[in-house]
Structures are given as C-alpha cells and as structure tokens.
Amino acid sequence: MAGLMSRTSAVVKAWISKLLDRAEDPSVTLDYSYEKQLQMLQNVKRGVADVVTAKKRLELQTSKLETELPKLDDQARKAIAAGREDLARAALERKAFAQQQLQGLDQQVTGLEAQQEKLIANEKRLSAKIEAFRSQKEVIKAQYSAAEAQTRIGEAATGIGEEMADTGLAIQRAQDKTEQMQARAAAVDELVEIGALEDFTTGETSLDRELAQISTQSQVDDELAKLKGELAAGGEKKEIEQ
Amino acid sequence: MIVRLMGEGQFRADDELLGKLHELDDRAQAAADAGDEPELDSVLDEMWRLVQAEGERLPDEDLHPSDVVVPPSDLTLEETQQLFSDQGLIPDPPG
Numbered sequence: 001m002a003g004l005m006s007r008t009s010a011v012v013k014a015w016i017s018k019l020l021d022r023a024e025d026p027s028v029t030l031d032y033s034y035e036k037q038l039q040m041l042q043n044v045k046r047g048v049a050d051v052v053t054a055k056k057r058l059e060l061q062t063s064k065l066e067t068e069l070p071k072l073d074d075q076a077r078k079a080i081a082a083g084r085e086d087l088a089r090a091a092l093e094r095k096a097f098a099q100q101q102l103q104g105l106d107q108q109v110t111g112l113e114a115q116q117e118k119l120i121a122n123e124k125r126l127s128a129k130i131e132a133f134r135s136q137k138e139v140i141k142a143q144y145s146a147a148e149a150q151t152r153i154g155e156a157a158t159g160i161g162e163e164m165a166d167t168g169l170a171i172q173r174a175q176d177k178t179e180q181m182q183a184r185a186a187a188v189d190e191l192v193e194i195g196a197l198e199d200f201t202t203g204e205t206s207l208d209r210e211l212a213q214i215s216t217q218s219q220v221d222d223e224l225a226k227l228k229g230e231l232a233a234g235g236e237k238k239e240i241e242q
Numbered sequence: 243m244i245v246r247l248m249g250e251g252q253f254r255a256d257d258e259l260l261g262k263l264h265e266l267d268d269r270a271q272a273a274a275d276a277g278d279e280p281e282l283d284s285v286l287d288e289m290w291r292l293v294q295a296e297g298e299r300l301p302d303e304d305l306h307p308s309d310v311v312v313p314p315s316d317l318t319l320e321e322t323q324q325l326f327s328d329q330g331l332i333p334d335p336p337g
Contacts, residue, residue, distance in 0.1 A: 003267035004274060004286075005310040007326055008248070012311050015332050118249055125251055128302035136305065159305035162246060169314075169332045170249045173321075 016161035033157065034137060037130045040164060044126060047171040048119050054178040055112050061185045062105050068192045069095055082214040094191060101188045108181050115174050122167040129160050244300065245293055246308035253297030262296075263289060263310075279319040286315035 002010075072095035079087035133156055140149045245255045245263070255263065266289050273281035289312050300306070313325060325331040 002271075003264065004270045004322075005245075005263070005267045005312055007271075008311040008313045009308065011325060011330070011332070012246075012308075015330075018334070121251075122249065125302040129305060132303035132305055155307060156305040158307040162307055162311075165332050166246070166248055172331075172333045173314075 012162055012165050013158075015165045016158055019161050019164065020157060033153075034130070034134055037133065037160060041123075041127060041130055044123055044164075044167050044171065047175070048116075048123050051112075051116060051119060051171065051174045051178060054175075054182070055109065055116060058105070058109055058112075058178065058181055058185060061189070062102055062109065065098070065102055065185070065188055065192060069098060071192060072098070078215065082218070084210070084214065087210055087214075098188050098191050101184065101191075105181060105185055105188070108177070108184075112174065112177060112181070115170075115177070119167075119170050119174055122163075122170050126160070126163045126167050129163050133157075133160060243309045244306055245297060246311045247290055247293055248311055248314045250290070250294075251302070252300040252304065252306070252308055253293050254300060255293065255297045259292065259296045262292060263312075266292070274319070274322055277319060282319060282322065283315060286313065286317075290315050 072091050076088040076091040076095075079085070079091060136156060137153070140152050144152065243255050243260055244252050245260075246252045266285050270282060270285040270289065273279075273285055293312065313322060317325065317331075321331055
C-alpha cells in the first residue's frame, strides 16, 4: 500500500511533467526556460499580491460592518416604540447573529494573515531557486556535454517545478479561503443592510415589511394630522378675513 | 533523502527520521482511507513537527528535487482526497 507521502510525490511529479511538456526542450533552450520561469514568478507575485489585497478588503469590510450594527439597535428601538416587542426581538436576534458571524470572520482574517506570510516565504524560495538556476545554467553550458547538461538541467527544472507546484497550491488555497470569507461577509452585509428601515423597498423579510408598514403608518398619521391642522387653521383665517 | 513539507520547504532526513515518517505515513494513509479526519490531521501534524524538529532545512536556492512530499496538515479530508483524484488540487501550470 502506497502511503500518503509517495502518493503526494507522484501527484507533484505528474504536475511537473505536465509543466515540462509545455516548455521547450530544456537542454537546448536553457535561456528560454529561464525566461519562462521568470514569467511564472511574475504570475506567482501577482497571485500573492491579490491575496494580500483581498485580505485588506476583508478587514475593511468587517470593520465597516461592525460600525453598522447599531442600525439594528435603532430598528429594535423603533419597534418597541411602536409596541412591537416581537419585531424588536427579531432585530436583536439578527444583530446577535451578525455579531457572531463577524467574530468568526475576524478569526479567519487572522488565519489568513498566517497563510499570507507563508505565501510570501514561498515566493521568496521560488525566487531564490530561479536565481540559482540562472547562474547554474551558465556553468552547465560551459562545462558539460549536451547529454550531461540535459540530466543536470532536468533535475534542476524538477526542483523548481516542485516549488512552483507548491506555491501554486498555496495560492489557490488562499484564494479559495478568501472567496469563502467574502461570501460570508457579503451575507452578513445583506443581513445588516436589509435589516435597515431605509431599505424596506428592497428588503424581502417580513420583519422589514412590518416595520416599514408601522413606520409608513405613523408617517401617514403624522402628515394627516398636520394637514388637518393646516386646513383648520386656514379655515379660521378665512373666517377672520371675511 | 529529501522531504518536502508542502507549503513549508525542503528538509534533509536521515534514515532514523525516515523510518519514523514511514510508520506515521501508514497511519495517515489508513486514516485517509477510513475517512477519519481528526486522526489524519493529528498524524500529519506529527509528521510536520517531526520533520521540522529532526530534519535539516535545505537552503532556499537548493535545486534538488524531493524524494517524498508530505501534504499540508491543514487540508480537509475532502481536499486530501481531491489531491489524489484525477481532478487534482494543484492548479494547472499556466500555458
């Protein structure tokens, strides 16, 4: 029974041969393969930078959401003023849930930070290996026969390919994790935003609709009273004028 | 022998360390087959700790390929299974 280590090695080797198949024959195109490595390093750098940016954005988003939680308090207060304890309870429950989700997100952002540091170390290792390849290829070109050179280059390319597979996986996982966190943050965002009264036209929950109705109702009552008052005042004025 | 901890780098391992690793590796494989994620996680964590403590870290610029690769210890069982499936977990190399 093959263990996990040899199976993982086999997976990595298969990946590398896929990579090398796409490259030109490394023994005759040493410089070309170095150029190719540099290109891939650029992709890796971009990938790492994207993860860093996404993490920053998530931090901003969660802290913004935290400042928006009081909206739900307002909503609860309005509901109580309208004599609707059930709606107030619903708003507070929503707030508690949002808070809990935000705490979870904070922890995940911290986890992402550790992952980010590893990614940067990954990128540094890859960069150091490519640099080593650059100087080795000159030595190999100068000192070895074509056949020997091919073996040595093949080995070096495998060493670099391994680091690329490794870094590629690390970036992929960090990206997946960031996407999951973004989805979670968006769900909390929706919860807080839709919970707010001013969004009642788009809000789908019954809580919003009911609160909106109460709010509309009291606004209509207020305006009616105001109109009645104005009319009454106007009538009195006319009587005086006549 | 050279051992790679995926996401962490390469280490040189002597026979004694390799012997310990292979024992743990059998347990890791059994846990993966049984779908026992907590056991898999704890065995992989142990493998990582062992390599980091007893292995000799290779310099970044070393170009030697590794003899064995230890998967990341924080993969979910699903991800571990995907790593070995046709679908793969490592993104395709750019064309």
